Amino acid sequence: MERDRPAFLCHHCGTLHGVRRLPFGVTASCRTCGAVLYRERRSSVERALALTLAAAVLFVVAHAFPFLTFSMEGSTRSGTILGSAAALWADDSWALAVVVVMLVTVIPLGKLGLELWVLLPLWKGRVAPGTFRLFAFADKSKTWAMTEVYLLAVLVAYVKLSDLASITVGPALWAFAGLILCLAAADNILDRRAVWWRLQPQNTMRALGRPNRVVAACHTCDQVVALPDDGHGYRCPRCTAVLHARKPRALARSWALLLAAAVLYVPANILPVMTVTSFGRAQADTILSGVIALVEAGMLPVALLVFFASVTVPLLKLVGLGFLLVSVQLGWTGKRRDRTRLYRIIEQVGRWSMIDIFMIAILAVLVDLGEIARIEPGPGALAFAAVVVLTMLAARAFEPRLIWDRPPISTKKASADGEPLRHPA
Ligand SMILES: [Zn+2]
Ligand SMILES: [Zn+2]
Structure with a gap:
C-alpha cells in the first residue's frame, strides 16, 4: 500500500514519493522535475x-x-x-x-x-x-x-x-x-541509501502522520520527517543534521557569494595567472592568453578543454545562477523543469574549473630551472581559485525547491525560508 512505502523527498523540487522496490540497475526519477532520486543496486x-x-x-x-x-x-x-x-x-x-x-x-x-x-x-x-x-x-x-x-x-x-x-x-x-x-x-x-536505511529505517508515508504537515528531507541522509508546527531547530532523528523545509536565507546567501565571485572574476581574467620565464625573457599569461597560446602551439583539444573549464564554466555559473536567483525572486512559474536542470548542471560542472589552478601548481614545481626556464603563479590565479570556490558555495547555498514553490513567492518571503511544502493526503 502506498502509505506503507518508505517516503522519499526530491531535493530539487520537493515532491514526496513513496519508494517502490525496482529491479536492480533501474533508476527512479522524480515525476515532477525529472531529477534522479535513487538507483536500485546490489549494495555490497x-x-x-x-x-x-x-x-x-x-x-x-x-x-x-x-x-x-x-x-x-x-x-x-x-x-x-x-x-x-x-x-x-x-x-x-x-x-x-x-x-x-x-x-x-x-x-x-x-x-x-x-x-x-x-x-x-x-x-x-x-x-x-x-x-x-x-x-x-x-x-x-x-x-x-x-x-x-x-x-x-x-x-x-x-x-x-x-x-x-x-x-x-x-x-x-x-x-x-x-x-x-x-x-x-x-x-x-x-x-549509501541502503547503508543509511540499515543504520535506521526510512520513515514510511504513514509515519509522517496526518496530511498537510510540513515535511522536510535531511540533506545528508535523506530521512523524511514531518516537522513540528514551528519547524525550527529540529534535527534529523538519524544523522542529527539540522532540518529545514527550505534552506534558510538561501537567496541572500547565494546572492552574496555570487556577487563576491563576480567581483573577483574581473581580476581573475585581467591579472596574469602565471609568468613564464625562458632564457631570461619573462612573459605573463592571463587565462585567455594561455588558451590562445595553446591554440597557436597547435594543441587544439587541450585548448578547448582549458577554455571550457576556465572560461565557459565560470561564466555559466555566474550568469546561470544569477538568472535562477532573479527568476525565483520575480516568482516566474514557466520552464521549471529546465531551470531545475540548469541548476543541476551548474552544481555538477563547477569543480572542473580547478584544472587551471592545479595545472599552474604542477608547472611551477616542474619548470623551475632558474633563468633557463621558470614558471611562477601570478596574482590572477588566486582570484580565479576564489571565483571557483565562491561559485561552488553559491550553488550549494541556492535552494532549487524555490523554483517549484507555489503560489509564486514574494521577494520578502523567499529571502526567509520560502514556502514550506505540505505533503499530500
Ligand atoms: Zn523533483
Ligand atoms: Zn539525516
Missing part, C-alpha cells in the same frame, strides 16, 4: 570496503612518488603532489598552496579515512562510534575531493610541456589513475 559493503582499502594504498603511492619528470638543458625536475604545493608556497603563493593541499590531499584522505572507519565495523555487523555523523561528513566532502580534476590537470601539463622538453611519466600518475578507478567503483558498489 564487503566489495566497497575492499576497493576503499585499495584506494587508500594507491593514495599513499600517488603521494610518495613523482607523477612527472621534466628534463631540459641537462637539468631534471620531478614533481610530486605535495612538492607542487611546496613550490607554490615558496613562490609566496601560500593561499594557493593551501587550496591545492586541501582539495587534492587533505579532503580526499579525510574522506577515505572516514569511510574506512564506518565500513570496516559495518562489514562485521557492528556500528563504529560516531558512524552517523562521520558517514554524513564523508558524503558532504565529496564535492571538494578533487582527485580526478587533478589527474586531468596533470595530463594537460604533460601535453603543454611535451614539446618544450622531455617529459617522463612517473609511478604516481598510474597510482592516481588506479585510485580514481577504485574510488569510482567503490562509489558505484556502495549504495
Whole structure:
C-alpha cells in the first residue's frame, strides 16, 4: 500500500514519493522535475570496503612518488603532489598552496579515512562510534575531493610541456589513475541509501502522520520527517543534521557569494595567472592568453578543454545562477523543469574549473630551472581559485525547491525560508 512505502523527498523540487522496490540497475526519477532520486543496486559493503582499502594504498603511492619528470638543458625536475604545493608556497603563493593541499590531499584522505572507519565495523555487523555523523561528513566532502580534476590537470601539463622538453611519466600518475578507478567503483558498489536505511529505517508515508504537515528531507541522509508546527531547530532523528523545509536565507546567501565571485572574476581574467620565464625573457599569461597560446602551439583539444573549464564554466555559473536567483525572486512559474536542470548542471560542472589552478601548481614545481626556464603563479590565479570556490558555495547555498514553490513567492518571503511544502493526503 502506498502509505506503507518508505517516503522519499526530491531535493530539487520537493515532491514526496513513496519508494517502490525496482529491479536492480533501474533508476527512479522524480515525476515532477525529472531529477534522479535513487538507483536500485546490489549494495555490497564487503566489495566497497575492499576497493576503499585499495584506494587508500594507491593514495599513499600517488603521494610518495613523482607523477612527472621534466628534463631540459641537462637539468631534471620531478614533481610530486605535495612538492607542487611546496613550490607554490615558496613562490609566496601560500593561499594557493593551501587550496591545492586541501582539495587534492587533505579532503580526499579525510574522506577515505572516514569511510574506512564506518565500513570496516559495518562489514562485521557492528556500528563504529560516531558512524552517523562521520558517514554524513564523508558524503558532504565529496564535492571538494578533487582527485580526478587533478589527474586531468596533470595530463594537460604533460601535453603543454611535451614539446618544450622531455617529459617522463612517473609511478604516481598510474597510482592516481588506479585510485580514481577504485574510488569510482567503490562509489558505484556502495549504495549509501541502503547503508543509511540499515543504520535506521526510512520513515514510511504513514509515519509522517496526518496530511498537510510540513515535511522536510535531511540533506545528508535523506530521512523524511514531518516537522513540528514551528519547524525550527529540529534535527534529523538519524544523522542529527539540522532540518529545514527550505534552506534558510538561501537567496541572500547565494546572492552574496555570487556577487563576491563576480567581483573577483574581473581580476581573475585581467591579472596574469602565471609568468613564464625562458632564457631570461619573462612573459605573463592571463587565462585567455594561455588558451590562445595553446591554440597557436597547435594543441587544439587541450585548448578547448582549458577554455571550457576556465572560461565557459565560470561564466555559466555566474550568469546561470544569477538568472535562477532573479527568476525565483520575480516568482516566474514557466520552464521549471529546465531551470531545475540548469541548476543541476551548474552544481555538477563547477569543480572542473580547478584544472587551471592545479595545472599552474604542477608547472611551477616542474619548470623551475632558474633563468633557463621558470614558471611562477601570478596574482590572477588566486582570484580565479576564489571565483571557483565562491561559485561552488553559491550553488550549494541556492535552494532549487524555490523554483517549484507555489503560489509564486514574494521577494520578502523567499529571502526567509520560502514556502514550506505540505505533503499530500
Ligand atoms: Zn523533483
Ligand atoms: Zn539525516
